[in-house]
Amino acid sequence: MSTATGMKAVPAFQKNGKAKKKMSGAEIFVRALDAEGVEVVFGHPGGAVIKIYDEIARVQPKFTHVLVRHEQGGTHAAEGYAKATGGVGTVLVTSGPGATNCVTGIADAFMDSVPIVVFTGQVPTALIGNDAFQETDIIGVTRSITKHSFQVRRVEDLAPTIKAAYHIARTGRPGPVLVDLPKDILFAEAEFNYPKEVSLRGYTVPTTGDPAKVERAVRMINEAKKPLLYVGGGVINADAAEQLTAFARKTHIPVTTTLHGLGAFPEDDPLSLGMLGMHGTWYANQAVQHCDLILAAGARFDDRVTGKLNAWAPHAQVVHIEIDHSCVSKNVYADCAIVGDVRCVLEQLLPLVEEQETADWLAQIDRWKAECPLRFETADGLLRPQFVIQRLGAKTNGEAVVLTDVGQHQMWAAQYFRFTRPRSHITSGGLGTMGFCLPAAVGAAMGMRGSDLPVISISGDGGFVMNAQELGVAAKHRLPIKVAVMNNNFLGMVRQWQELFHENRFSHTDLTDTNPDFVKLAEAFHCVGLRTNDPNEVDALLEEAWRVTDRPVLMEFQVPQEEMVFPMVPAGAATGDMITQRY
Amino acid sequence: MSTDTLTPQQIVRRKAAGEPLHPDEPESTRRHVITVLLENSVGALNRVTNLFSARSFNLESVSVGETDDATISRMTLVTRGNHRMLAQVVRQLNRLVDTILVEDLPPEESVERELCLLKVPYTSANRAELMDVAEVFRAKVVDITPDTMTFEATGPAKKINAFIGLMRPHGIAEVARSGRVALRRTLAYGD
Known part of the structure; x- marks a missing residue:
């Protein structure tokens, strides 16, 4: 993105400070981020935001600016940062292509309720609508994929808008907020006052739930014989994993989590059923189909969870604890909906619920666990991706931040890595964005500096290449990310569907001829590259990778093309009809 | 099923x-x-x-x-x-x-209105009939030329539909409808 937007406005900063200190919009911006407590900004400069970059060089703010190599990488990095730390991720890009390159990341954050604020440059106010160089109506483009968006039209509005943007992104059901900054606003001058409070009359943040509904839920729990907790990412967003775990253990109610709920409940607890849904465990889906009460917490009944909606959980009454009212009864009718912050509601419920007599139900679940556990082929000596995931789990004892991309490896990681703490699993779930993982790992690693937890990025060969350029960013910041690439030289998940449902027509999924040499690619980006195709070498390779502490290590695991993710609910089938192994 | x-x-x-x-x-x-x-x-x-x-x-x-x-x-x-x-x-x-x-x-607890402007050509033969229809609907003539009249009608959508329906045989030149506006009724005297 070159710098070429014609700026005619007289730079106001030239008339030296009289009376009260005025400063440029760009300086206000930089100081506002510091006042907001922003630690890291993922950005890429360009013409419309050059004044901000100038102020970053001049003011030397407290935040660290990470120069990403593609704006999409910037948005995913901000997501990774937000999900790993619980804070808000920040992105700064220029107008036009800088802004449109953020669209995928914004959509991803919208689907997965990730709090990020994206600042986009814009052509000067006077040129808006004239098809100026690098002009895009980014507010219009992102309208349906942002929680909210602003275009700053007066420099006096800049600081309050930034305050409001972070407030909206962080609170309630989190999500992406876009702030469009016309170039002339960044040159215009005003006093800097960062507001302490935000008041938006159309926006209220839910907290506790309706006590009557809470009591009703308690009665429903007491009446249920076969209750099941269905836990989503909202529990992690609300920092409610501790309350949820206490609730499950007090009531002896088994727990299944969604992809984003992984880590909300320790998977080494006997009450854990692992993940449910399309590639969830068979026993979790059996429990769903047989339970008489679903206690949904911070989950939205996504189609990858429910499969054929009308056939899902046919005997269950539903209690739905949810911060976003629009998720209530959207897909599955909630017999009792408690709208509120999941943590607040669980704290309301905890003292009211009693120990439940679920021994028979838990015994039934244990029989299901024994009948059809997760399993994969180990006898043939080939390097299976599931095995690599298990060894990564053993290497770290589950104490790691694991990021995954989209596809088969993502499902294997969800199935075979035992997640025991919140914010230890970060992935692109709702949008399913290939190329998410590596930049998100860069963001997570920036947020986890100073922590002992290793950051592990697990991708397939297809998705990894989609944002491979961010390896250089990780190297530049000396981030010791462990980058696992499960290379089967195929778009594996598409291949799986082609094999199962499209009569083995592997249309445009073979990547053999276009894949790079991953070890050389890593080295070209100043990283360490390792590879193996032998299960017996995996532990030694991990040892070697873990010895590197000053840069990323890319570990290429060459895995068989034919491997498939099981069990599986075929698209549109009922949850009860799982394929449990290759037929 | x-x-x-x-x-x-x-x-x-x-x-x-x-x-x-x-x-x-x-x-x-x-x-x-x-x-x-x-x-x-x-x-x-x-x-x-x-x-x-x-x-x-x-x-x-x-x-x-x-x-x-x-x-x-x-x-x-x-x-x-x-x-x-x-x-x-x-x-x-x-x-x-x-x-x-x-x-x-809910319809029973609200008032809703729509405004409609309707232009219709006329001759001396049907002028009186048009005016009769307009009167029934309490529509006003807001513009008139030697061969067209523009009526303004307000009311619930059903009334507007009926007005347009009765005007149609006369060959409507143009119609503009405002879309509905509505407010909740205040029940000052209970049910």
Whole structure:
């Protein structure tokens, strides 16, 4: 993105400070981020935001600016940062292509309720609508994929808008907020006052739930014989994993989590059923189909969870604890909906619920666990991706931040890595964005500096290449990310569907001829590259990778093309009809 | 799928959503008038209308104007759907940061009006008849030329439909309808 937007406005900063200190919009911006407590900004400069970059060089703010190599990488990095730390991720890009390159990341954050604020440059106010160089109506483009968006039209509005943007992104059901900054606003001058409070009359943040509904839920729990907790990412967003775990253990109610709920409940607890849904465990889906009460917490009944909606959980009454009212009864009718912050509601419920007599139900679940556990082929000596995931789990004892991309490896990681703490699993779930993982790992690693937890990025060969350029960013910041690439030289998940449902027509999924040499690619980006195709070498390779502490290590695991993710609910089938192994 | 293969809970869900229990049963959809107070700011109107297309909600009519407070506009939306969809419309509208109040107005508790301008050609032969129809509907002539008349009619949508219907045989030149506006009735004397 070159710098070429014609700026005619007289730079106001030239008339030296009289009376009260005025400063440029760009300086206000930089100081506002510091006042907001922003630690890291993922950005890429360009013409419309050059004044901000100038102020970053001049003011030397407290935040660290990470120069990403593609704006999409910037948005995913901000997501990774937000999900790993619980804070808000920040992105700064220029107008036009800088802004449109953020669209995928914004959509991803919208689907997965990730709090990020994206600042986009814009052509000067006077040129808006004239098809100026690098002009895009980014507010219009992102309208349906942002929680909210602003275009700053007066420099006096800049600081309050930034305050409001972070407030909206962080609170309630989190999500992406876009702030469009016309170039002339960044040159215009005003006093800097960062507001302490935000008041938006159309926006209220839910907290506790309706006590009557809470009591009703308690009665429903007491009446249920076969209750099941269905836990989503909202529990992690609300920092409610501790309350949820206490609730499950007090009531002896088994727990299944969604992809984003992984880590909300320790998977080494006997009450854990692992993940449910399309590639969830068979026993979790059996429990769903047989339970008489679903206690949904911070989950939205996504189609990858429910499969054929009308056939899902046919005997269950539903209690739905949810911060976003629009998720209530959207897909599955909630017999009792408690709208509120999941943590607040669980704290309301905890003292009211009693120990439940679920021994028979838990015994039934244990029989299901024994009948059809997760399993994969180990006898043939080939390097299976599931095995690599298990060894990564053993290497770290589950104490790691694991990021995954989209596809088969993502499902294997969800199935075979035992997640025991919140914010230890970060992935692109709702949008399913290939190329998410590596930049998100860069963001997570920036947020986890100073922590002992290793950051592990697990991708397939297809998705990894989609944002491979961010390896250089990780190297530049000396981030010791462990980058696992499960290379089967195929778009594996598409291949799986082609094999199962499209009569083995592997249309445009073979990547053999276009894949790079991953070890050389890593080295070209100043990283360490390792590879193996032998299960017996995996532990030694991990040892070697873990010895590197000053840069990323890319570990290429060459895995068989034919491997498939099981069990599986075929698209549109009922949850009860799982394929449990290759037929 | 017939009712005897549905579990009791599945029946509860379908009834709550307003979905038919039998495939051959028609969906029970209703027309609803929804009134929205929203920030009178750039893009707010767009966010609302965009929601309808993005979420595939039905939108029959929309009208918008300032209220007595210049920073707030009132939108009146007419939509159609079953219980589940209508609840979704209201909740998704509420979710927007720009919306201050969203109300689903039941017809029996609200007044609604629409304004219609209708231009019709006339000759001496049908002029009197046109004026008779207009009088029945309390429509006013707001513009007249030697061969066309423009009427202004206000009222509930049904009345406007009837007015247009009666004018149609005379060859309508042009029609403009405002879309509905509605307010909740205040029941000062109880039911």
